[in-house]
Amino acid sequence: MKMTGNIVLITGRTSGIGLGLALRLHETGNKVIVAGRRKELLDRITAEHPGIEAIVLDVTDPASITRVAEAVRAGHPELNVLVDNAGIMLPENLLDAASLPVAEDHVTVNLLGTIRMTYAFLPLLVGKADAVVMTVSSAPAFMPLPATPTYSATKAAVHSFSDSLRVQLAGSGVQVIEVAPPGVRTTLFGQQDSEQAMPL
Secondary structure: OOOOOOEEEEEOOOOHHHHHHHHHHHHOOOEEEEEEOOHHHHHHHHHHOOOOEEEEOOOOOHHHHHHHHHHHHHHOOOOOEEEEOOOOOOOOOOOOHHHHHHHHHHHHHHHHHHHHHHHHHHHHHOOOOOEEEEEEOOHHHOOOOOOOHHHHHHHHHHHHHHHHHHHHOOOOOEEEEEEOOOOEOOOHHHHHHOOOOEOO
8 A cells, every 4th residue: 555645535533543544644645534423523623634524424324325435436536545444342241131232233333334335435446546445353353352242253254354355356456454453542442541552
């Protein structure tokens, strides 16, 4: 992946790793479009960082994904990098039936969100020079975190999906990059308070 001169769409970009990545890419000379559910936070990001654009996106809603894909295709047809970063990480007790919706939300956001966004944007990326699909898995994809089992399972699935995507896109010009960050101090799972987590 070239490090400058890209047009980048990053999902889940109002906080955490995604926001850090968006700001870093912006600073190194890329056009960055941040996408997330919370309009007030998107507005704050664009106000504080002139040049960054924002668009409201809910990766759990196929209609929202379609709307954003159409808007980006019209406004930024030169887009060449998609970063599938939107995700949630919540505690889950497998002995408590009330945790089932938590498990389902992990699948919808972390896995289906990544898959749906990839399907929606591949037609825009294929055939472009320096095109990239970047997926964000996690260390628990490889060593599950028992306190959040479905999160770990979805990140393992993102890893597997990324491997298959890389094979299917061979020869298409689209590079597939999987990022598996270590524990960092974000708002996910209270890790901002962990002394073991790396500073963001």
